[in-house]
Amino acid sequence: MAAYDLEEQEQISQIKAWWDTYGNLVTGIALAAAVAAVGWQGWNWYQGKQSGEASVLYAAVQKAAAENKPQQAREAAGMLIEKYSGTAYADLGAxxxxxxxxxxxxxxxxxAQLGWAAEKxxxxxxxxxxxxxxxxxxxxEKSYDEALAQLQAKxxxxxxxRYGDLRGDILAAQGKVADARxxxxxxLEALASATKPEAVAFKEVVQAKLDGLGGAQ
Known part of the structure; x- marks a missing residue:
């Protein structure tokens, strides 16, 4: 038994020596891990709360849209942008x-609302x-240069x-026939391989616009 007591005392002494050397570090790591875990849980809770509140406002935008009430839709979307801009509901609401x-x-x-969505x-x-x-x-609004500026990025x-078609409409409105063509x-090149009915129908519309400009095809 004495031998075991000596071994235990030696192990205890080794543990105490190790703890004296590394105890503060271990405690710091454990504390940091605990804080991180609590912070992560808090962030998830906050995000869930934000998303839930934003979804209520987006439902209000949907309801106003269905009932054709532009003022209510604008106000609800404005609150989404102001308070919950980091959620997908703000994008969709705008x-x-x-x-x-x-x-x-x-x-x-x-x-105004499209400008926010286009940027943020x-x-x-x-x-x-x-x-x-x-x-x-x-x-x-006949703000042709501003309209073209929105379509500059590929x-x-x-x-x-869609971008090419609208660019054509703007240029045609400016009287720039060659550029519009x-x-x-x-x-049309972007629609070359279109097979879905709606895409094929759109292709026919664009072709009709091009034909309407006359000149070389």
């Missing part, structure tokens, strides 16, 4: 509300779509034809 504003003839409000939407695809819609609004493949041709 796009949906802008459509309601445009349909109601309030191009100023539509342009979290999803790059939604930023591209917002730029496309903003350019269309600017075309309606879009993803999914929107290439080039834009429509670019849109």
């Amino acid at each position: 796009l949906l509300s802008s459509r309601v504003q445009a349909d109601a003839g309030d191009l100023k409000s539509a342009r 939407a979290n999803d790059p695809a939604l930023r591209e779509l917002a730029r496309l819609r903003l350019a269309a609004v600017l075309l309606d 879009p993803s493949e999914a929107l290439q034809a 080039g834009a429509y041709k670019a849109a």
